[in-house]
Amino acid sequence: MHTKTPLSKGSVTHSTSKGKATTRPANAAIGFIDQLLNKIPLPRWAIYTIFAAIILIFLICIICICAKCCCKSKKKKKKKSDDQINLQGVNGSTTTALVQPGSRDGDYGSAKNRGRLLYSLEYKAPELTVGIKQAAALTAMDLGGTSDPYVKVYLTPNKSKTFETQVYRKTLNPIFNEQFKFEIEKADLSESTIVMKVFDFNRFSKHDVIGELRLQLDSIDWNHVIEEWKDLSEPSKFEDEILGEICLSLRYVPTSSKLTVVILEAKNLKSMDPGGSSDPYAKLQLVLDRKKWKRKKTSVKKCTLNPYFNESFTFDVSFDQIQRVQLVISVWDHDKLTRNDAIGKIFLGCDATGNQLRHWADMLSNPRRPVAQWHHLLSSEQVDSTLQLKHTVRIPIINKNF
Numbered sequence: 001m002h003t004k005t006p007l008s009k010g011s012v013t014h015s016t017s018k019g020k021a022t023t024r025p026a027n028a029a030i031g032f033i034d035q036l037l038n039k040i041p042l043p044r045w046a047i048y049t050i051f052a053a054i055i056l057i058f059l060i061c062i063i064c065i066c067a068k069c070c071c072k073s074k075k076k077k078k079k080k081s082d083d084q085i086n087l088q089g090v091n092g093s094t095t096t097a098l099v100q101p102g103s104r105d106g107d108y109g110s111a112k113n114r115g116r117l118l119y120s121l122e123y124k125a126p127e128l129t130v131g132i133k134q135a136a137a138l139t140a141m142d143l144g145g146t147s148d149p150y151v152k153v154y155l156t157p158n159k160s161k162t163f164e165t166q167v168y169r170k171t172l173n174p175i176f177n178e179q180f181k182f183e184i185e186k187a188d189l190s191e192s193t194i195v196m197k198v199f200d201f202n203r204f205s206k207h208d209v210i211g212e213l214r215l216q217l218d219s220i221d222w223n224h225v226i227e228e229w230k231d232l233s234e235p236s237k238f239e240d241e242i243l244g245e246i247c248l249s250l251r252y253v254p255t256s257s258k259l260t261v262v263i264l265e266a267k268n269l270k271s272m273d274p275g276g277s278s279d280p281y282a283k284l285q286l287v288l289d290r291k292k293w294k295r296k297k298t299s300v301k302k303c304t305l306n307p308y309f310n311e312s313f314t315f316d317v318s319f320d321q322i323q324r325v326q327l328v329i330s331v332w333d334h335d336k337l338t339r340n341d342a343i344g345k346i347f348l349g350c351d352a353t354g355n356q357l358r359h360w361a362d363m364l365s366n367p368r369r370p371v372a373q374w375h376h377l378l379s380s381e382q383v384d385s386t387l388q389l390k391h392t393v394r395i396p397i398i399n400k401n402f
């Protein structure tokens with residue numbers, strides 16, 4: 001067909017015009033392909049069909065590969081932004097700029113991102129003002145990828161008041177701009193923790209906790225108004241449910257080495273039995289050098305959440321030992337048929353903190369005088385994790401001659 005093309009090849013090299021130079025080789029290429037096709041023992045339409053099919057398959061392959069790559073990078077991006085926000089929580093206070101999702105490239109494992117909260121704190125005796133400003137990038141708890149967030153604010157351990165913001169429907173970035181005021185003496189600030197808990201409202205089911213902020217107020221410089229973003233963390237393992245309070249009196253007489261503990265009463269104990277009651281009793285345990293040393297217990301008071309015990313226990317504790325001993329008091333619910341349930345626990349001693357330490361110190365500085373005080377019960381797990389008791393393991397001796 002195009003038999004002339006090989007002849008024109010010579011003139012191409014001498015041509016000064018660039019346009020001509022490109023058209024000539026093109027013609028040459030077409031001629032070459034034509035010759036090649038002539039050599040294939042198939043009709044032209046069959047060759048074209050095969051070519052079209054090959055190109056089609058090739059295109060489909062490319063499209064598939066592209067789609068897969070895109071999906072992967074999207075997932076990776078999402079994961080990165082999730083993890084990155086959580087990392088900020090570890091560092092404590094952050095700025096808005098730092099916690100922008102996707103602003104950093106690192107892959108920080110699979111810790112769950114819960115979002116972040118902008119809050120403010122101000123103390124002007126005797127009023128603590130907590131501002132819940134806004135939240136961002138909250139976790140979606142509902143189908144459809146949204147939540148209905150609101151925030152509960154309270155102080156622990158004296159959880160007398162709990163405030164709540166409004167519920168914002170279907171958003172992960174609510175703007176609350178609400179303020180709550182707590183009356184609290186400056187001396188009590190050092191023992192208190194402010195809890196800001198973000199929930200997802202659900203009309204027909206239990207509200208889900210999205211995350212929380214827990215700030216110990218003793219570490220805050222009250223000369224300034226604090227306003228900052230913080231990453232929400234996992235809700236505390238030790239849920240501050242109300243376990244109740246216990247009142248006890250302590251008396252130490254150094255000359256006779258007698259420690260007298262009077263378990264006076266308890267109130268608002270958590271109900272452990274069906275029917276909304278408990279059968280409380282208290283266990284007293286002395287721990288010396290992290291080992292269980294002496295133990296006693298009160299009688300069981302049937303079917304009450306406000307038991308009155310007024311039972312006295314005296315231990316021999318030398319002056320040297322009183323510096324190292326810890327008094328662990330736990331309140332239990334007695335069950336006839338099943339295992340007794342722990343309601344709550346506290347410990348007093350030189351290693352204790354807050355209210356408990358104060359009570360112990362009052363006892364030591366007032367020898368021979370009984371000092372009575374109320375204490376909020378904490379969960380057993382919480383107290384045990386603080387005490388980290390060495391449980392004495394008794395190995396049975398099988399061979400008596402040993």
Ligand SMILES: [Ca+2]
Pocket residue numbers: 141142147148200201202203
């Ligand atoms: Ca919801």
Ligand SMILES: [Ca+2]
Pocket residue numbers: 272273278279333334335336
């Ligand atoms: Ca019971």
